Amino acid sequence: MTKAELINEIAISTGYDKRTISLIVESMMNGIKGSMEKGENVYLRGFGSFILKTRKAKVARNIRAKTSVDVPEHTIPFFKPADEFKEQVHNVPGK
Secondary structure (H helix, E strand, O other): OOOHHHHHHHHHHHOOHHHHHHHEEEEEEEEOOHHHHHHHOOOOOOEEEEEEEEEEOOOEEEEEOOOEEEOOOOEEEEEEEEEHHHHHHHHOOOO
């Protein structure tokens, strides 16, 4: 599902126009990104958590070029689904 499809589905189910729903969805995504930029995790009960994970520094290798590259410690965003969310999609056939 794309963002446009999500907006369309919400608009149909709520009766609000797509422009209003689009502003709400964009605001939610910007709020999540803004909190994470400040180093804060975002917890949505029953859905999941957007958390920050720190990857340790490491040496990566390019096997073809036979070279090594130092990869510094860095932080990445990570989504951890809630248990009830995982249960709902547990038996969905894979692609």
